[in-house]
Amino acid sequence: MNFIENLFSKYPQEKTVRWFRLVCLAEAVSWLFLFSAMVWIRTDPENIFAIIYISTIGSIHGLFFTLYLIFVPAIRKIYAWDDEDFVFALMSAFFPFATIWVDKKLTRFDRE
Secondary structure, X not given: OHHHHHHHOOOOHHHXXXXXXXXXXXXXXXXXXXXXXXXXXXXXXXXXXXXXXXXXXXXXXXXXXXXXXXXXXXXXXXXXXXXXXXXXXXHHHHOOOHHXXXXXXXXXXXXX
16 A cells, blocks of 8 residues: 555645546546447457457456555545445445546545
């Protein structure tokens, strides 16, 4: 955890939050494209373009998924999340479009 905190401590909080919001949105959008790739490969498994599409989109989605998981500990410190919010934010990476909900609901300073 100290490595991640040291990595993000070089940047202002506003920039880190902006990056996190972009990663949340990109992760959700890449999941939508991944779902379309899964449907395409299911309907036409012999198509070479479907195979290339799903492998490319899968790699992009994996990148954004990993970035989301790297950003969550830094964002936890910025917003002073308790353990429940932190675990919920980590678990939301595994559900479609839940990262957008985390972006909209958990990343507010005036949250009670």
